[in-house]
């Protein structure tokens with residue numbers, strides 16, 4: 010989360026939902042002589058709850074406009090029916106992986122969150138941060154709604170969770186956009202996004218977690234290599250016999266339990282999508298569970 014001060018003040022991301030996080034942020038700003046009403050608007054780097062969760066409470070206090078990628082629209086406007094559609098998708102996904110949704114699906118309860126004055130942005134748009142124009146780059150993968158905010162002149166980029174020096178971020182499985190049949194292949198998207206950010210002058214990068222950094226090219230090369238290494242590891246696991254995503258997950262991430270298993274399933278599925286696109290594996294459905302075999 011960043012409060013960027015210039016000719017104006019802009020808030021990038023909002024922290025978690027709930028009053029505790031809201032008051033923590035309010036106190037933090039107060040320590041810097043800032044109130045929510047001092048900001049011109051909020052920009053949300055992506056629709057993960059630790060980044061966008063504070064929007065509705067902040068807007069209840071002060072009606073700040075919010076800018077977010079256009080693929081956020083179904084979640085922002087879809088209410089309970091979109092929540093249920095998404096829950097159903099994850100239930101089906103976990104089942105297809107060969108896991109048990111009653112054990113391995115993270116229990117979530119619908120809570121109405123109302124956002125007002127939402128401005129949807131897309132690739133190539135310009136948004137103002139601290140009074141200065143920044144370019145919006147859409148970098149799906151970690152989530153479908155990830156954006157980079159780039160000012161090449163100043164040499165500053167807000168990267169959200171697209172690249173974090175301290176950890177290799179997950180590319181999360183998400184439901185298809187409403188009306189589409191197939192879910193996105195997030196790791197394939199993430200790699201395309203990483204390769205596209207690699208070619209940009211990002212300058213000093215401010216990420217959603219961890220310290221600012223400058224060597225984004227080295228970091229991206231490292232992440233791409235780590236993903237290739239993970240594919241190799243999955244190849245080894247599949248040498249023995251065909252396996253479903255849950256079985257592969259248990260071998261590669263044996264420490265994951267209960268609702269956290271989804272993180273591993275999502276990771277393995279993302280790598281299998283990539284391996285399938287490289288004609289390294291093929292899949293076969295048996296009793297509604299998908300099994301992968303080496304080609």
Ligand SMILES: [Zn+2]
Nearest residue numbers: 055057151170
């Ligand atoms: Zn995130």
